[in-house]
Each structure stands twice: as structure tokens, then as C-alpha cells.
Amino acid sequence: MQRNSALQHLFTSTNPLPSPVPFCEAPAPAHRRVGTPRGRVSHCVGLIAAALLFTPVVADLSAAERIVNDGQLILQEVPEVPGALVDRLNQYQNVRSAQLIDWLAAGEGIYVRTRFGDTSQVHRVFGQGGARRQVTYFREPIGQVARRPGSNQLAITMDRGGGEFDQIYLFDPATASNRLLTDGASRNRLLAWSGDGSLLAYQSTRRDGRSNDLWIMDPLQPASARLLVQAESGSWWAPVEFSGDRRKLLVQQFLSVNDSRIHLLDLGDGSPRLLAGDALNPSANRALGFDRDDEGFYYITNESGRAAELAWRSTAPEPETRSITDSIPWDVSDFALSPDGRRGAFVTNEEGISRLHLLDTRTLRFSRVDNMPTGLIADLKFDPDNRRLAMSMNGSQNPSDVFVVTLGRSPRAARSLQRWTYSEVGGLDTKSFVRPELIRYPTFDQHGDQPRTVPAFVYRPAGPGPHPVIIHVHGGPEAQYRPAFNSSFQMWIAELGAAVIAPNIRGSAGYDAHYLALDDGYLREDAVRDIGALLDWIAAQPELDAQRIAIHGSSYGGYIVLASAVHFSDRLKAGVDMVGISNFVSFLENTEEYRRGLRRREYGDERDPEMRTFLQRISPLNSVERIGIPLLAAQGRNDPRVPASESQQIVQALRERGQPVWYMEALNEGHGYQRKENRDVYEQATLMFLQRYLLP
Numbered sequence: 001m002q003r004n005s006a007l008q009h010l011f012t013s014t015n016p017l018p019s020p021v022p023f024c025e026a027p028a029p030a031h032r033r034v035g036t037p038r039g040r041v042s043h044c045v046g047l048i049a050a051a052l053l054f055t056p057v058v059a060d061l062s063a064a065e066r067i068v069n070d071g072q073l074i075l076q077e078v079p080e081v082p083g084a085l086v087d088r089l090n091q092y093q094n095v096r097s098a099q100l101i102d103w104l105a106a107g108e109g110i111y112v113r114t115r116f117g118d119t120s121q122v123h124r125v126f127g128q129g130g131a132r133r134q135v136t137y138f139r140e141p142i143g144q145v146a147r148r149p150g151s152n153q154l155a156i157t158m159d160r161g162g163g164e165f166d167q168i169y170l171f172d173p174a175t176a177s178n179r180l181l182t183d184g185a186s187r188n189r190l191l192a193w194s195g196d197g198s199l200l201a202y203q204s205t206r207r208d209g210r211s212n213d214l215w216i217m218d219p220l221q222p223a224s225a226r227l228l229v230q231a232e233s234g235s236w237w238a239p240v241e242f243s244g245d246r247r248k249l250l251v252q253q254f255l256s257v258n259d260s261r262i263h264l265l266d267l268g269d270g271s272p273r274l275l276a277g278d279a280l281n282p283s284a285n286r287a288l289g290f291d292r293d294d295e296g297f298y299y300i301t302n303e304s305g306r307a308a309e310l311a312w313r314s315t316a317p318e319p320e321t322r323s324i325t326d327s328i329p330w331d332v333s334d335f336a337l338s339p340d341g342r343r344g345a346f347v348t349n350e351e352g353i354s355r356l357h358l359l360d361t362r363t364l365r366f367s368r369v370d371n372m373p374t375g376l377i378a379d380l381k382f383d384p385d386n387r388r389l390a391m392s393m394n395g396s397q398n399p400s401d402v403f404v405v406t407l408g409r410s411p412r413a414a415r416s417l418q419r420w421t422y423s424e425v426g427g428l429d430t431k432s433f434v435r436p437e438l439i440r441y442p443t444f445d446q447h448g449d450q451p452r453t454v455p456a457f458v459y460r461p462a463g464p465g466p467h468p469v470i471i472h473v474h475g476g477p478e479a480q481y482r483p484a485f486n487s488s489f490q491m492w493i494a495e496l497g498a499a500v501i502a503p504n505i506r507g508s509a510g511y512d513a514h515y516l517a518l519d520d521g522y523l524r525e526d527a528v529r530d531i532g533a534l535l536d537w538i539a540a541q542p543e544l545d546a547q548r549i550a551i552h553g554s555s556y557g558g559y560i561v562l563a564s565a566v567h568f569s570d571r572l573k574a575g576v577d578m579v580g581i582s583n584f585v586s587f588l589e590n591t592e593e594y595r596r597g598l599r600r601r602e603y604g605d606e607r608d609p610e611m612r613t614f615l616q617r618i619s620p621l622n623s624v625e626r627i628g629i630p631l632l633a634a635q636g637r638n639d640p641r642v643p644a645s646e647s648q649q650i651v652q653a654l655r656e657r658g659q660p661v662w663y664m665e666a667l668n669e670g671h672g673y674q675r676k677e678n679r680d681v682y683e684q685a686t687l688m689f690l691q692r693y694l695l696p
Contacts, residue, residue: 064076064077066078066080068681069666069677069678069681071667072666072667072668072678073664073665073666073667073677073678073681074664074665074666074667075662075663075664075681075685076651076661076662076663076664077660077661077662077663078662078663078664078685078688079688081681081684081685081688085684085687085688086684088495089491089495089680089683089684089687090426091425091426091427091428092426092428092487092488092490092491092683093426093487093676093679093680093683094424094426095399095423095424095425095426095428095485095487096114096115096116096399096423096424096425097114097115097394097399097400097401097423097485098112098113098114098123098125098132098392098400098401098402098421098423099112099113099114099379099392099400099402100112100113100379100381100390100391100392100402101113101122101145101147101154101379102145102146102147102381103147103381103382103383103384103390104124104147104152105147105149105150105151105152105384106384107383107384107385107388108126109124109125109126109127109130110124110125110390110402110420111123111124111135111145111147111154112124112125112132112402112421113142113145114132114421114423115676116132116134117676118675118676118677119138119139119140119141119142119674119675119676120141120142120674121134121135121136121137121138121141121142122134122135122136122142122145122154122156122171123135124173125402125420125421127420128404128418128419128420129419129420129421129422130420132421135171135173135176136156136171137176138158140158140159140160140161141158141674141675142156142157142158143156143157143158143159143166143189144156144157144166144189144190144191145157146191146192146193147193148170148193148197148219149193149194149195149196149197150196150197151197152173152174153170153171153172153173153197154170154171154173155168155169155170155171155181155191155193155200155219156168156169156170156171156178157169157188157189157191159670161637161638161667161668161669161670162636162638162639162666162668162669162670162671162672162674163638163640163670164187164592164640164641164670164671165185165186165187165640166187166188166189167180167181167182167183167184167188168180168181168182168188168191168200168202169181170219179222180222181200181217181219181222181225182204182206182222182225183206185206186204186205186206186209187204187205187212187594188202188203188204188205188206188215189202189203190202190203190238190239191239192238192239192240192241192242192249193242194242194246195242195244195246196246198218198246199216199217199218199219199242199246200216200217200218200219201214201215201216201228201239201242201249202214202215202216202217202239203215203236203237203238203239205594206225206227207227207230209593209594210592210593210594210596211230211231211232211233211594212231212235212236212237212238212594213227213228213229213230213231213237214227214228214229214231214237214238214239214251214265215227215228216228216239216249216267228249228265228267228270229251229265229270229272233597234255234596234597234598234600234601235253235254235255235597235598236253236254236594236598237251237252237253237254238251238252238254239251239252240252240262240287240288240289241287241289241290243290243294244290244294245294246267247266247267247268248264248265248266248267248294249264249265249267250262250263250264250265250275250287250289250290250297251263251264251265251272251287252286252287253277254598255282255598255601256282256598256601256602257284257478257509257516257602258282258283258284258513258516258517259277259279259282259283259284260277260283260284260285260286261274261276261277261278261285262274262275262276262277262285262286262287262297262299263275264315275297275313275315275319276299276301276303276313277303281303283301283302283303283513284301284302284308284513285299285300285301285303286299286300286301286308287299288300288335288337289337291312291337291341291361292337292340292341292342292361293341294315295314295315295316296312296313296314296315296319296320297312297313297315298310298311298312298335298337298344299311299312299313300331300332300335302512302513304323304326305513306326306329306512307328307329307330307331307332307512308331308332308333309323309324309325309326309328309332310323310324310325310332310335310346310359311323311324311325312324312364322364324359324364324366325346325348325366328348330348330349330350330351330355331348331349331509331510331511332346332347332348332349333347333348333349333354333378334346334347334377334378334379334380335347335380336380336381336382336389337361337382338382338386339382339384339386340386341361342360342361342362342386342411343358343359343360343361343382343386343407343411344358344359344360344361344366345357345358345359345380345382345389346359346366346380347377347378347380349480349482349510351438351455352376352438352455352457352480352481352482352483352504352510353374353375353376353482353483354375354376354377354378354393355368355372356368356369356372356377356391356405357369358389358407358411358412358413358414359411359412360410360411360412361411362411365412366412367412367413369405369414371417372393372417373393373395373398373403374395375393375394375395375396375398375483375484376393376394376395376482376483376484377391377392377393378391378392379391379392386407387406387407388404388405388406388407389404389405389407389414390402390403390404390405390420391403391404391405394484394485395483395484395485396433396434396435396436396483396484396485396486397430397431397433397435397485398430398485399423399425399485399487400423400484400485401419401420401421401422401423402419402420402421403417403418403419403420404417404418404420405417405418406418428490433490434459434460434461434462434489434490434493435459435483436457436458436459436483436502437457437458437459437460438455438456438457438458439455439456439457439458440453440454440455440456441453441454441456441503441533441534441536441537442454442533442537443506443529443530443533444526444529444530444532444533445526454503454504454505454506454530454533454534455503455504455511456501456502456503456504456534457481457483457501457502458499458500458501459489459493459499459500459501459502460499460543461493461497461498461499463497464543465499465542465543465544465545466542466543466544466545467497467498467499467543467544467545468496468497468498468499468545468548468549468550468694468695469498469499469500469501469538469544469545469546469548469549469550470492470496470498470499470500470501470549470550470551470552470690470694471500471501471502471503471531471534471549471550471551471552472489472500472501472502472551472552472553472557473502473503473505473531473551473552473553473556473557473560473561474502474504474508474553474554474556474557475553475554475555475556475557475558476507476508476509476555476556476557477507477508477519477527477556477602478507478508478509478516478602479508479509479556480504480508480509480510480511481502481503481504481508482510488683488686491683491687492687492690495687495691496687496690496691496694496695498690498694499543499544501534501538503530503531503534505519505527505530505531505560506518506519506523506526506527506530507519507520507527520602521603521604521611522604522614524603524604524618525563525618527560528560528563528564528567531551531560531564531568532567532568535549535568535571535572546571547573548573548694548695549571549572549573549694550572550573550574550575550576550690550693550694551564551565551572551574551575551576552575552576552686553576553577553578553580554578554579554580554672555578555579555580555581555641555642555671555672556580556581557578557580558577558578558579558580558581558642559580559581559582559620561575561576561577561580562575562577562580562581562582562620562627562650563618563620565620565626565627565628565629565631566620566623566626566627567626569626569627569628569629570628572629573629573630573693573694574629574630574631574632574689574690574693574694575629575630575631575632576631576632576634576686576689576690577631577632577633577634577647577650578633578634578635578672578673578682579634579635579636579639579641579642579646579647579671579672580633580642580646580647580650581619581642581646582619582620582621582646582647582649582650583616583619583620583621583622583646583649584603584604584606584615584616584618584619585606585612585615585616585619586621586645586646586649587599587603587642587643587646588600588603588605588606588615589606590643590645591640591641591642591643592640592641595640595641603615620650621649621650621653624650624653624654624657625657627654627659628659629659629693630659630660630661630662630689630692630693631650631651631654631659631660631661631662632661632662632663632664632685632686632689633647633650633651633661633662633663633664634647634663634664634665634666634673634682635647635648635663635664635665635666636665636666636669636670636671636672636673637665637666637667637668637669638667638668638669638670639669639670639671640670640671641670641671642671644665647663647665648665651663660693662685662689664681664682664685666678
């Protein structure tokens with residue numbers, strides 16, 4: 001069976017850390033569309049036009065401007081990076097990683113995602129410790145990759161310039177040839193192959209450019225593409241898995257982080273039947289795939305009101321449901337089923353740390369796999385012979401690599417663990433890297449009859465201190481900071497002597513549905529108050545310097561940076577904002593149409609006068625006079641989520657008040673910097689900025 005891992009992060013927005021997920025009142029400026037599929041003659045023409053016609057809102061004759069990276073990265077007020085600093089950071093910036101894609105068809109090797117040039121591409125590894133052989137050589141980073149069953153061909157999604165209008169390509173490694181399967185203009189993603197590889201289902205905005213509908217095609221005849229399910233405003237549909245006879249399709253409907261439903265679609269008459277989820281009593285339900293007999297399906301659900309549990313439910317008209325992990329008080333984050341259906345494997349998220357379990361699907365009994373390295377586990381894939389389980393693993397001291405568990409005869413038995421890839425770490429001694437400590441600090445409100453606490457990971461430098469502090473806030477907001485390998489954090493610790501604290505403020509995923517909803521709608525600024533409580537906690541720690549604190553964040557985390565600058569400029573020294581929201585009203589009016597309804601469910605509907613007034617009141621742009629700290633802002637020109645105008649307007653407003661602002665805008669990026677050459681300059685500028693404004 002072909003399992004669809006594309007839905008594994010279904011309930012989180014992409015977190016665009018520059019290291020892996022959640023706008024003016026006038027129409028978005030025309031230049032924001034350069035490089036996106038709308039009206040594009042060609043990608044090259046779009047990039048040339050972007051370089052020649054760049055007239056950003058922040059254009060200021062007094063701002064020192066430089067253009068680097070072949071004209072694709074514009075820097076304003078960012079000083080030249082000294083050569084000595086470039087050399088010193090070179091090791092950190094050449095750390096690589098490897099992420100599992102899938103086994104080859106015969107199980108004689110694996111496909112991985114890794115970077116040897118400027119962008120991540122597909123590579124092939126034939127055995128334990130084997131060399132990585134590059135397979136794709138696209139100029140753009142690859143998106144989702146799904147191996148076609150029965151062959152080594154790959155369906156690959158890829159956008160242009162970070163605009164996220166992904167197209168689907170069928171790539172044949174044997175000939176290194178690829179063929180465009182989609183229309184070249186709409187947004188296409190979330191792929192699922194039929195078991196025989198004859199059909200490909202996917203999500204697309206092809207119908208009207210804004211609705212996330214469900215489509216299907218014969219990949220050998222792309223013109224056969226047809227619409228299966230039309231999405232309503234503010235929701236989306238995605239395929240999960242075909243039944244063995246290709247007559248039915250298990251599909252996911254997503255309305256919000258707290259309301260997602262599972263349907264069974266009859267491919268003959270096109271009728272969907274609701275299997276899990278309820279409009280009257282919403283819950284989060286994530287479909288995983290059919291069981292071995294197509295008589296039921298596995299899914300992750302919080303419908304019991306507890307943690308996100310792994311469960312099985314029959315597809316009968318009067319379904320039977322069995323909870324598999326109700327004895328585990330932690331969220332299940334990943335799942336895979338072996339091709340023969342006898343074994344399952346799942347991962348639990350225990351305060352940010354992954355635990356691997358093996359499941360006997362006949363008895364629904366499971367066993368935890370002991371002696372696994374401490375860290376994060378994802379991308380579970382059984383080999384075609386049902387004898388090995390591959391996965392991506394990383395930890396605070398090691399970048400992501402692929403490990404393989406050899407399985408025993410019993411469905412719940414594991415025999416050995418092997419490391420298949422060894423990613424380069426630029427010659428750094430990763431054993432010297434700081435491991436984080438999980439703490440909980442009290443915040444301003446109560447949980448029941450006890451003070452509410454906020455979890456946070458603290459990276460402490462060696463020595464007595466007091467150390468300057470960098471607070472890092474994740475994006476989303478429906479995401480979670482987990483202690484994955486982060487070369488930027490280790491660089492800040494080594495070069496600045498700074499402690500790094502990553503809190504999971506209210507609204508973070510990974511805890512429970514109640515915590516996830518604590519920042520919704522009119523509660524938005526309560527998340528900012530959690531940062532204020534963290535500043536109080538820092539002030540009580542003798543080894544931390546409460547007089548030298550900076551805050552860093554991306555996307556929604558960028559909003560938290562700006563909002564914290566509004567409320568706590570007297571307690572902060574500097575802020576670093578990557579693709580952050582500066583005004584919720586302009587953001588909601590100008591984010592791409594295909595995601596606007598989903599964001600209104602999270603942040604509030606700006607068309608409602610009362611909510612609009614509230615959103616304007618809490619928007620940092622409208623309190624810019626209260627921001628009294630220097631800011632580094634970074635933006636991708638083609639960002640479809642948080643348009644460049646969000647950064648441009650806050651930068652201009654701060655400059656008009658005489659505040660120091662360093663600004664970076666990449667013409668060939670979207671929501672975050674995916675290209676190494678841009679990421680390198682951003683990380684170098686961030687370090688210089690913190691040296692200048694945090695350390696004194």
C-alpha cells in the first residue's frame with residue numbers, strides 16, 4: 001500500500017526558519033506578484049522584471065542599499081559582512097542533513113532529500129553508510145516527493161521563486177527526464193498514488209484559483225485530470241489513500257486546527273461519506289490509511305478530549321471504533337503501515353521528544369522500541385519486504401539523518417538499528433553543542449486552581465554568566481518548538497555567549513486542544529503576555545542577564561517579535577523578524593485567496609466591524625510609536641502567506657520615526673529563505689545585528 005506522508009504536518013503551518021509548519025488595506029502592490037504564476041510569461045522574465053522594477057514601499061533615499069547574490073537579494077542599512085566573520089561562520093553554514101523520502105521499489109536502497117549545492121534535491125543511497133548520489137538537478141528546491149508504486153519514478157511538486165504555486169512533475173531517474181503534469185498556473189500539492197501507480201490524486205486550486213479542491217488524473221494522460229470534490233470557502237480537501245480495488249478514496253477535509261473530518265469517497269458516483277468528525281462537536285481527525293483488508297482505517301484523533309490518539313475505525317455504516325493508544329497521555333505524531341498490513345509503527349511526542357512504537361495490527365497491541373537515540377523521529381517507511389523500517393532522526397547535537405530498524409519475527413519486535421546516512425557538519429565538534437533543558441515557567445493566568453505554566457527549552461552556555469538571552473518564537477501559530485538540531489542556535493551560543501530560550505506559548509500544538517485554542521480570536525494578545533511572563537522568569541535567573549534580551553521569530557513568530565517590541569521595549573534590546581505579520585487586517589486582506597478562509601478561522605474575520613476594530617488595535621503597525629528597539633526584518637518578495645508589504649510597511653513606519661532598521665528582501669524567495677546563498681547572508685547579518693545591539 002502507498003502511504004501518504006504528506007498529511008503528517010496537516011495541523012501545523014510551515015515554520016520558515018532559515019535552517020523543518022498558520023497586506024495593506026489597499027490591494028497588494030503589483031510587484032508582489034512578480035515571479036508568481038499569475039500573468040507570468042516565464043520565470044526568467046519574471047525575475048528580470050523583479051530586478052528592474054523593484055520599487056518597494058520602504059524605498060528611502062537615506063537608506064544605504066546594496067544588491068547581492070546575482071541581484072536577487074536587496075539589503076538596506078545592512079553593513080558589509082567582514083570576511084573574517086564569513087570565514088568563521090562557514091562551518092555552521094555548511095551543515096547538511098538528510099531526510100527520508102522512500103525506499104526504492106525493490107528495497108535495495110532509499111531516496112533522501114539533501115543539499116549539495118544551493119537547493120535541496122533528491123539523492124539515492126544504496127546501503128548503510130553508502131554515498132549519496134544526486135538524482136534531480138532542478139534550480140528550485142523540491143517540494144513533496146511521492147514514489148510511483150511498482151517503479152522508481154517520482155511525482156515531485158515544485159514552485160518558482162518561493163511563490164508556492166506548486167506544479168506536479170513526473171520524474172524518471174532512469175532517464176533523468178521529467179514531464180509537467182499540471183497546468184503551470186494553479187497550486188497543486190498533497191499527492192497520493194493508487195496502489196498500481198495508474199492514478200494520482202492531489203489537491204489543486206485549478207478550478208477558480210482560490211479553492212483547495214480534490215482532483216485525480218491518469219499521469220500518462222495529464223489531460224484526463226478531473227475534479228472530484230469542490231472545497232467550500234475556508235476549507236480544503238486532500239487525498240490520503242486509494243482502496244486496493246481503486247474504487248474508493250480515503251480523503252481528508254480540513255476546516256481549522258480544531259475541526260477536521262475524514263470521508264470515504266466513492267470514485268464511481270463521486271459521493272463522499274463522512275467517517276470521522278462532526279460539525280456539532282468539532283474535533284481534529286487526521287486520516288492515515290486503510291487497514292490491510294480495506295474494511296477500516298487508521299487515524300489520529302482528539303475526539304475523546306484527551307491527547308491525539310491513534311485509533312482504528314471500520315468503514316461500515318454503523319462503525320466500530322477502537323482506540324489504540326488511550327493508555328498513552330501523549331500525542332501521536334506519525335504512523336506507517338507495512339505493505340502486508342501486519343505491522344504498524346507510530347511515534348509519540350512526549351514533551352517534544354519522540355518515542356517509537358511497533359504495533360501488531362491483528363491484536364492492536366504495541367511495544368515501545370528501547371535504546372533509540374533521544375531526539376525527533378519522522379517519515380516512517382517500511383521496506384517492500386516488510387523487514388525493515390526507515391525513518392528520519394535528529395537531535396540537539398546531530399542534524400537529520402536516516403536510520404533503519406531491522407525487524408524481528410514478531411510484529412512488535414525490533415532487532416537492530418543502523419545509521420544509513422552521515423551528514424556533514426562542517427568539521428564542527430557536535431559533541432560540544434549545548435543540549436537544551438525543558439523548563440516550565442509560570443504565566444499570568446490559572447489552569448484550574450493552579451497557576452498556568454508555559455513549556456520552554458533553554459540552551460545555556462558554559463560559564464557562570466550572566467549571559468545575554470535570545471528568545472526564539474516558533475511560527476504557526478499551530479506549531480511547536482521541538483529540540484531539533486539547530487546550527488543557528490549553536491552559532492549564537494558559541495559566537496555571542498548567549499543563552500537561547502524557545503517557549504511554546506499558548507496556541508502551540510503538541511499539548512492539548514484547550515492549550516491550542518487559548519490564543520484564538522480575541523485572546524490573541526494573551527500569547528504576547530506569555531512572553532512578558534518569560535521576561536519575568538529570566539529576571540529571576542542569576543545566570544541570565546535581564547538587561548540584554550533580544551527576541552527572534554518567523555511568520556507568526558515574527559508577529560510576536562513585533563508585538564513584544566510594542567509592549568516590552570523597555571525590557572528588550574533588539575528584535576529579529578522574518579516574514580512577520582505587522583497588521584492583521586492588511587494581512588488577511590492580502591494573503592493568497594486559497595488560504596484566507598483558514599486564517600480567518602484562526603485570527604478572526606476582518607470583515608466583521610467589531611473584530612476588525614480589535615485586529616487593528618492589536619496590530620503592531622498601529623502602535624509603532626511604542627516600538628523603541630532596533631529591528632532586523634527579512635522578507636521574501638514572492639511570499640504568498642505573509643506578503644512582502646507586511647514587512648515593508650513596518651520598516652517604513654519605523655524609519656519615519658528614526659528607529660534603526662536593517663532590512664533584507666529576496667526576489668527569489670517566498671515564506672522564508674530556502675536558498676543557501678540567501679540563508680547565509682541572513683544568518684551573517686543576524687549575528688552582526690545581535691553583536692551590535694544585544695551585546696553592549
